[in-house]
Amino acid sequence: MKNFIGPILLWFLLTTTISALSARLFFQRVDLTPDVDQNFFFASDDPHIQTEERISALFKRQDSQLIISIHGHIDSPEYFGTIETLSAQLATIDGVVSLKSIASGPKNLKDARQSPLWNRILVSDDQRSTNIILFIDEAMLSSIIDPVELQLQAIIPESKFTLSGQPYIVHQIRKNLSHDVKRFSALTLTVFGAWVLILYRSVWLLTGMLICCLNVIAWTFIATDYLHVPLGILTANLSSMVFVVTFSHIIYLTYNWKRIKDAKKRMSRLIMAIRQTWPASFWSMATTVAGFSSLMFVPAKPLRDLGVAGVAGTLIALVLTYAIYPLFLLMTRQPEISPSHQPLYDMLDKQSSRLRSVAVTLVLMSIPGLFYLNTDPSMLQFFSPRSPIHRGLSYIDRNGGSSPLNLVIKADDGSTLDSQAAYERMWRLQTQLEALPSVGSVISLPVLMAEAKQEPLAIFLVWDWLLDILDKPKYERIAQSFISQDRTHGMFYLRMNEQLRQKSRLDVIGDIHRITRSNGFEPNLTGGVYYLQAQLSRLVVTSLKDGLLKLLLVFLLVGLVLNRSIRGALAMASCVLIAPLVILGVFGFYQIPLDIISSPASNIAMAIGVDALLHLTAAYRRHRRDTDSLQEAWQSARREMWPPIMASTTVVIVGFAMLLCSGFPPTQRFGLAVIIGTVIAGGAAMFVYPRLCQTSKPLVDDQSSSA
Secondary structure, three states: OHHHHHHHHHHHHHHHHHHHHHHHHHHHHOOOOOOOOOOOOOOOOOHHHHHHHHHHHHOOOOOOEEEEEEEOOOOOHHHHHHHHHHHHHHOOOOOEEEEEEOOEOOOOHHHHHHOOOHHHHHEOOOOOEEEEEEEEOHHHHHHHHHHHHHHHHHHOOHHHEEEEOHHHHHHHHHHHHHHHHHHHHHHHHHHHHHHHHHHHOOHHHHHHHHHHHHHHHHHHHHHHHHOOOOOOOOHHHHHHHHHHHHHHHHHHHHHHHHHOOOOOOHHHHHHHHHHHHHHHHHHHHHHHHHHHHOOOOOOOHHHHHHHHHHHHHHHHHHHHHHHHHHHHHHOOOOOOOOHHHHHHHHHHHHOHHHHHHHHHHHHHHHHHHHHHOOOOOOHHHHOOOOOHHHHHHHHHHHOOOOEEEEEEEEEOOOOOOOOHHHHHHHHHHHHHHHOOOOEEEEEEHHHHHHHHOOOOOHHHOOHHHHHHHHOOHHHOOHHHHOEOOOOOEEEEEEEEOOOOOOOOHHHHHHHHHHHHHHOOEEEEEEEOHHHHHHHHHHHHHHHHHHHHHHHHHHHHHHHHHHHOOHHHHHHHHHHHHHHHHHHHHHHHHOOOOOOOOOOOHHHHHHHHHHHHHHHHHHHHHHHHOOOOOHHHHHHHHHHHHHHHHHHHHHHHHHHHHHHHHOOOHHHHHHHHHHHHHHHHHHHHHHHOHHHHHOOOOOOOOHHHOOO
16 A cells, blocks of 8 residues: 555645646636527528628518417407507516507507508417517527516416517527536436446445546536537537546446456556556547547537537546546455346347347338438427427417518519519519418518508508608618618518428428519528528538548548458448437437437447447457457457446446436437437447457457557
8 A cells, every 4th residue: 555655645636636626617617508599500600690691781670579479369358458468568678679469550459450461460360369579689688588478477377378489499498408407417426426336336436436527527618618619509418428428438447447357556457457448448539539520510500519519528538537537446445346247248149140130120120211311390399399388389380480581582683672563573472472381471561561551641652652651760660671772672571380391491492482583583582590490401411421421431440440450440330330320210210300409419329339349349359369269359358348338338328318308309319319329339339340350351460469
């Protein structure tokens, strides 16, 4: 014991310094409030966001709208009185710029029904509700929803109103993510703390695991803060991911430390364990970094943020695991390896040929599902069907549409739009757009002019005079929202139906563009949430294909270096590829939405799944030096590495199973995808990979190599 008191003190000082510094910086700099705004899918320099800015330069936009549907007998005087009271109270809330309802806009419900404008935006199709539309100051989006809900609940029962609109959706996503961050942090510490006590029965190892993992999480968030990566819709799960990555290193290091018996001194035994574990840990880090790096160059901002944060967390996990955790191994008595796992291994080993057949069958069954992937889910599928926001979105979607699409048109001959001929053509376009099944309601310049013509004496005014009148402050310069200053561009505000959509959003937008051109107009610009989600679905598919292909090439190179065999490299790449094929096949077969949050699960499952392959390969090369038989070397490696592979696989499954407790369906789908991939990857590593490698011939004799 006296021989390593000095190293223990130095190591303890290093660990204390790292922990104290991480705690100080974490509490000083890190804000765990999710950063979600209306453009959370794209970065500010993205071309699609720049298109939105070009639209805003042409028109006066009021996209930040909160839509409140008030249910009841809309023809009764009591109902109108309630709307009148609500309108007055809601208008006083800070952040509400203006408000429209049947009591604030049209004269009354009858006037709203007869109005070309108000009927489209205030009265539901089923005549069971009317809308109150709040126009919100964008600077106060994060603080306005709670006061609005409190005001509503003070006047009418909660069952009598539903809310929708982009501010409310963003608010709900932010609230779900906030709950997830707190829930997952508590669950992670509790579950994995209990796991260590059950697995190793050591308070020292439990302490080491907690200190190491907490430091990794803290330093990862500190690094992302310095890298200006916000806590967003994907990085909200970052703590669980880096915890699992760190814990995997800890499991393999601990197992090798327990297994080594030929070193009498504790320090010698620890150094041998580190030497045996480090190469595979390093390559595991490299492949996991490659998995996250594949997300760093895609256009979708949340994926890029996850890629940057994942790379930082993976590097920090490797460094801090070997900088902190060995101290606690040095202070712990070496326990005996429990043989309780061997009966399960022996049973599965006897069924290895059947398990390989199952793997091949799963891959073959998964391939048809790849052609039915739902990469363009509706916004409703981001929320639980039992949640109030889903019910509100669903109702509003059926009654006028829930997802905004902005279409900017100009005449194909370059003429201005302030003429009777242009009005008639735009009205035809309006009618044809409203006839599309995926389109709910449409508000445009001809609707505005039809509303203006209902005023007394308006029939005597020519088109451009009406526009001049509607451009005055008295009418809130409403004309600027529908026609540009030079009167060459017109705006069509569409509210799109999500539940009735049979095509992809891009196909629906293509239909809208074709109808626009057939009426003599050019669709000059397209924007809005619906368009951004359409582009996002395309980016998800592109990044999924590119990311998996790049990862496959990385794993081929890693396999070639470690196996020194082309067939061995192909065997490793093939086993890694099984996981994403089965994940995507299952998602396609069962029509599970593959959204922006769940899509990177395939990349991450591949990166985590290769961990077992790397450690198994390292064990094989150790045993290959002692025998001439490939089969015997692989059998010894499998038997030796079965406990840590089983433990590591279980840890990943348990870690990502926590995401199933989320109240946010995309997070649940992300966790489910990684669990499926991890189970498949662990089985492929143990029972498929060795069999494929036994047919390979090394480029260099393993017995003469020193890996």
